[in-house]
Amino acid sequence: MHDTFNENDISHVVETDKAHIWHHLSQHKPYETTDPRIIIEGKGMRVWDQKGKEHLDAVSGGVWTVNVGYGRESIANAIRDQLVRINYFAGSAGSIPGSLFAEKLIGKMPGLSRVYYLNTGSEANEKAFKMVRQIAHKRYGGKKHKILYRDRDYHGTTIACLSAGGQDERNVQYGPLTPGFVRVPHCLEYRKHELDGAPDENFGEWAAEQIEQVVLREGPDTVGALCLEPVTAGGGVITPPEGYWQKVQDICDRYDILLHIDEVVCGVGRTGEWFGYQQYGVKPDMVTMAKGVASGYAAIACLVTTEEIFNMFKDDPTDKLNYFRDISTFGGCTSGPVAALENMRIIEDEGLLANTKAMGARMMDNLNALMDKHAEIGDVRGKGLFCGLELVEDRGTKEPVSEAHIAAIVGDCAAQGVIIGASNRSIPGRNNCLCFSPALIATADDIDHITDTVDKAISKAFA
């Protein structure tokens, strides 16, 4: 770590943090007796905290974001050069990096053609919901306005996004939520026994058929869109079962339902393809993305749509309301697309999609080997560098381990110098998954180091 801060500076920062910062997703009572973690510096896969302790970051900035790793000077330089040229103008005007990144992005997304810029994943999903509602009003007298979302998925933190949220512990105490959002069942094969009527065979098709049942119950003429994560992230790293996506696509096509894929986590390389949906041959109408778009070097999110959707908003210029009446002030910041362009160049030039596939396979092999060793590992799931372990008391009953065990494992890994993730205040009684999403630059040594650390932590937690 660079020695830029002396001990007095650091203790001032810590005290000031404790006095004034309201940390995200954190209980603050413990900070009366302990200090929050303050990250001072990062390079590659590693970060250093206020005590100078080095951590291997197995979750890309805590929440699967820093896909190309820390300390990328080329991104910082590109942002700097752009900012002194022009930092901002409202998104009703264009910009050079906005235009060039859109061209590059669309080149990776056959079938889609329009990019709407914003800042966060929640915001991108909100805009997609707004488009669905406006289409319902323009074309269907307001009737086809319902948005289906899936149990265990997450789409963001605003009230509308929570209304589309399948993680009930996140929603508690934030109601009343927004009407018009309707839940469909999850597709987690490992827990299919908890779903009424789930078959032993062809679970994927059956899980998709449950979506159709909801469409029929609600009335197809009331359902405007289906919003899904390609691989569910915070809900427990849920990879879709065989046969699921083909059937989902078929349902959307048959009932004229827009398919909105939330790529906020999977987008831009995380699973080893540019987008998670591309693993499953899906043709979405709308795609939202945020975290990995610029790897956290700038705040940028995108909502990408087909030309057909775009045309629905421009087909009648005599109607004064006939355009997407929406703005995101900071969607006009040029730092986002210029960082995203450089981020994408890095992924291409360094072959990081191929690395993600190879290192993801290695991580899955290592985690499966841990499953042979630890009876508490009930299920291993993953796609690319996006993997999870579900821990259970008993493989037969699948009773989840306690949250205290999960916290102990995460804490022990941190003490060993590896930051891992876990499902937290997400699914009631099901916060029993460990999550791994190292940067796409991870080496074989990094992967082995992460899984060796987890191995030790699990042994200790259940000794």
Ligand SMILES: Cc1ncc(COP(=O)(O)O)c(C=O)c1O
């Ligand atoms: C799948 C998914 N969608 C949306 C979001 C919301 O993104 P943001 O926190 O940028 O609003 C998240 C955040 O974790 C996410 O995991």
